[in-house]
Amino acid sequence: MDTQPPWRLAKVDLDDPDQRRLVRLGRDALQARGVGHSDFDDADVRIGGDLVYLPCGYIGSVGALFVPSRSELIELGSHVGLEDFLWAHHRGVDLAGATKWDRSTTLTVSAVRDADLAVDHLKAILRRPTPAELSETLASLPAVFEGLDLYFAIRALRSLEESGACDFEIGGAGERVGPDVVRFYSATGEYGELSNFARYPIVIRGQRWKTVEHYFQAQKFEDPKDREAVRAAKTAMLAARLGRDRRRKLRRDWESAKVAVMREAVAAKFRQHEALGAMLLATGTAKLVEHTENDSYWGDGGDGTGKNMLGQILMDLRAELARE
Numbered sequence: 001m002d003t004q005p006p007w008r009l010a011k012v013d014l015d016d017p018d019q020r021r022l023v024r025l026g027r028d029a030l031q032a033r034g035v036g037h038s039d040f041d042d043a044d045v046r047i048g049g050d051l052v053y054l055p056c057g058y059i060g061s062v063g064a065l066f067v068p069s070r071s072e073l074i075e076l077g078s079h080v081g082l083e084d085f086l087w088a089h090h091r092g093v094d095l096a097g098a099t100k101w102d103r104s105t106t107l108t109v110s111a112v113r114d115a116d117l118a119v120d121h122l123k124a125i126l127r128r129p130t131p132a133e134l135s136e137t138l139a140s141l142p143a144v145f146e147g148l149d150l151y152f153a154i155r156a157l158r159s160l161e162e163s164g165a166c167d168f169e170i171g172g173a174g175e176r177v178g179p180d181v182v183r184f185y186s187a188t189g190e191y192g193e194l195s196n197f198a199r200y201p202i203v204i205r206g207q208r209w210k211t212v213e214h215y216f217q218a219q220k221f222e223d224p225k226d227r228e229a230v231r232a233a234k235t236a237m238l239a240a241r242l243g244r245d246r247r248r249k250l251r252r253d254w255e256s257a258k259v260a261v262m263r264e265a266v267a268a269k270f271r272q273h274e275a276l277g278a279m280l281l282a283t284g285t286a287k288l289v290e291h292t293e294n295d296s297y298w299g300d301g302g303d304g305t306g307k308n309m310l311g312q313i314l315m316d317l318r319a320e321l322a323r324e
Contacts (some may be wrong), residue, residue: 007090009046011105026066027274032199071279087158105148107128111167124156133173183291202268211236212265217243219261222251288314
């Protein structure tokens, strides 16, 4: 009896409350990042292990993979199919930026069971060496092939593994390695979930706020009408603009209170959204930096001279979550 490869996903079971929760978390991530469309049918979602496939395809994409443990959203390019992405993910290879790697990946063959079959598959992957040159290289193991164009070779690599002709490892730029520094800014960019503009609502003292930015900007003002105007803003950008409107009266203690307000809002966001808390913890010991030349207090000033207070608050919260 054939067994399903571990990287293949099954259709979602909408009668399972845990799987329904994962679909909801995936939809929240799509909305927060502004990726694709959200009018797909939940019944078309596929789930397996730590992955959720969301069929939110659009021009140039076949959908997105959501990784609940890290609250990570991976957009799938149209050239590489879903199963190829899943196979690469299971192999520990991140294809999200593959087109930027410029042939910097290596292929190391450690064992050969069928030399002729291995050569046939390697011809499609490597292109340059002749069959005779490939056979000669494979005669001495481990055989290392450099300059692999990973993005366009991933389908052939999967076929090579499925053939059973040889054992191999993929190395170099394609490996997922935790960064030492995580830089974020735009809510739709990499690590956009860390941005205060990311569309994750929070509830504080019984009131619902569309984003952290809405809450933070509203707390600047003494007049409840001004605070409510900010809370009702349609977007975080509009909330930020209202918060900078000096025709509205600032509370007298704002400068001394603003860090505590930010801590409260950020903590609410990552504690009230389970997947976000997991994503924050998944950054490990990386330094978190709001990278922008527009702000040298909450951010790094663009050149690293800023105070990066938002990044520091996120790292403090990460340490708290790790202790719990």
